[in-house]
Amino acid sequence: MRRIRELLKNYFRHFLFLVRVEGESGWPYLAPGKRYFASGFAAPRAGDWAVFENPRDRGRILIKRVKASAGGKYIMEGAVSWGSSSRDFGLVERRFVLGRVWI
Numbered sequence: 443m444r445r446i447r448e449l450l451k452n453y454f455r456h457f458l459f460l461v462r463v464e465g466e467s468g469w470p471y472l473a474p475g476k477r478y479f480a481s482g483f484a485a486p487r488a489g490d491w492a493v494f495e496n497p498r499d500r501g502r503i504l505i506k507r508v509k510a511s512a513g514g515k516y517i518m519e520g521a522v523s524w525g526s527s528s529r530d531f532g533l534v535e536r537r538f539v540l541g542r543v544w545i
Contacts, residue, residue, distance in 0.1 A: 457483050461493050461505060461543065467525025468505060471545060482541035487511065491543035492518065498531045505543060 461480050463472045472478065472491065486492040486508045494516075496502040506518035506527065515533040520526065528534065 457481060459541065461503075461541075463505060465525070467520030467522050468507070469521060471507075471521055472505065472543070479544045480541035481544065482539075484542060485536065486516070486539065486542040491545060492516065492534075493540045493543060494518070494534050495538045495540065496531050497534055497538055500538075503540070504531075 458479060458481050460477050462477045463474055466474055468491065478491075480493045488508050488510050490508050491505055492508050493503060493505050496504050504518070504526070506520055506525075509517040509519045509528070511517070514536040516536070516539065517528045518531075518534055519528065
């Protein structure tokens, strides 16, 4: 029974969770300091905002817009020219994507 409870807890944690935006690379779509719901239920598509682990620094969680996807890899970008993007950290594999942000 305990194992089932843990599985359900982990499932719902990935199904719907809150993320807090830090930084301005999503402005004006995502406001710094504001919290948004995200879900790992469906894979993000081009134009969606995604939460993911930085492929070069797995300890950092980023929120960026999906510019394009192909073959289970994503090209990510911010909304401002000075924000980090796939130019800086490379393509993001699906396994690093934690969820899609609902705004």
